[in-house]
Amino acid sequence: MANERLRALEDVEKEIAMVLQCAGTIVLELSKDKHNASLLERQLVQFQTSVNRVESELSSQIRYLTQVATGQPHEGSTYSARKDCQMALNRAEYAKVKLGELGRTCELMLEQQQPQPQT
Structure with missing residues (x-):
């Protein structure tokens, strides 16, 4: 169970790296005089998807930690x-x-x- 949670957090870390990469690409493309609209659209969709995954997984982790921190016995504690x-x-x-x-x-x-x- 703990290993699964750690793997999920590693995946979140990778998604955060993807968010930063997409944001960098978008900013770089917007700084050009003539930007590629289709590239911007793809990067924006990827950015939003990654942010949603990060938010969802972090919310799940926080819910788990809230349950653990209540003092209620749980498996493995x-x-x-x-x-x-x-x-x-x-x-x-x-x-x-x-x-x-x-x-x-x-x-x-x-x-x-x-x-x-x-x-």
Whole structure:
């Protein structure tokens, strides 16, 4: 799944390169005194087609990332489980610290309650 998404992004990158190439060709042709209308038309159609593909694929990628980022478990994701595990470890460590403090407090109280030997 991740490899497919990466391949799709590589395709988007190629389409962006095509968009830039078409735009360059159009600008170059328009800068001429006498431009070729059929070439301009073909480049414009290619430009629009590529822009539409880029927009469509990027929208798809964004929708996917939005679903993943909601915290809902999805196939192949371990983020939620790792986060839960880390939070559990943090809580356990906090409990350990608090129990240690409680133990020290109890020891101090017991020491204070023991009768002091009289000499």
